[in-house]
Amino acid sequence: MDSMMFVDILSRWVHVGASVVLVGGSVFLRFVLMPAAASLQESEHTALRERIMGRWKKIVMGGILLLLISGFYNYLKVTAPLHKGDGLYHGVMGTKILLAFAAFFLASVLTGRSPKFESFRANSSRWLGVLILLTAVIIALGGFLKVARPPQSAEPSASALLDVQRPLN
Numbered sequence: 001m002d003s004m005m006f007v008d009i010l011s012r013w014v015h016v017g018a019s020v021v022l023v024g025g026s027v028f029l030r031f032v033l034m035p036a037a038a039s040l041q042e043s044e045h046t047a048l049r050e051r052i053m054g055r056w057k058k059i060v061m062g063g064i065l066l067l068l069i070s071g072f073y074n075y076l077k078v079t080a081p082l083h084k085g086d087g088l089y090h091g092v093m094g095t096k097i098l099l100a101f102a103a104f105f106l107a108s109v110l111t112g113r114s115p116k117f118e119s120f121r122a123n124s125s126r127w128l129g130v131l132i133l134l135t136a137v138i139i140a141l142g143g144f145l146k147v148a149r150p151p152q153s154a155e156p157s158a159s160a161l162l163d164v165q166r167p168l169n
């Protein structure tokens, strides 16, 4: 395994791992914590919300950063060169990136404090639901690209060429 392959695997691991943490946390918030906390008194509810959002926000911001770095690395350095001329691949990837930006916006305003976006937080269960739906579509598009658009013009890496020449044992 050459060092570039190691970085490619690391980047994929970071990308899928960050998405598991962010989507899993959002599902937990929307379908477990929010219904469970709904019966609390207003003051208790607000205090709990503040404490949870203060911590969750840091994970959300870190996760968005990791998804952006790993996503653009995976696309620009790894998958785009293997899909030259595949318009459907790049179109679906462009759609995935746009939906991801919409998801990042929703995740940021729902965990943020800006008064401009208070209306999103006032309807947080609806917008968290929209965010979860968006991420479900984004993951489906990622799966489609992986399974239905395999690389066309894979140029063998140096290590792959060496493997061909290497005896089996």
Ligand code: HEM
Pocket: 015, 016, 019, 023, 067, 068, 070, 071, 072, 074, 075, 076, 079, 096, 097, 100, 101, 103, 104, 135, 138, 139, 142, 143, 144, 145, 146
């Ligand atoms: C909410 C945001 C995002 C989520 C939840 C997400 C999730 C995922 C998942 C789960 C995969 C693996 C799919 C599979 O192998 O079955 C994937 C693949 C990928 N994602 Fe993302 N992603 C997000 C944002 C982004 C962004 C902003 C980029 C930037 C370009 C990006 C680029 C990629 C690339 C290049 C792949 C590999 C596609 C392939 O195998 O051909 N993703 N994504």
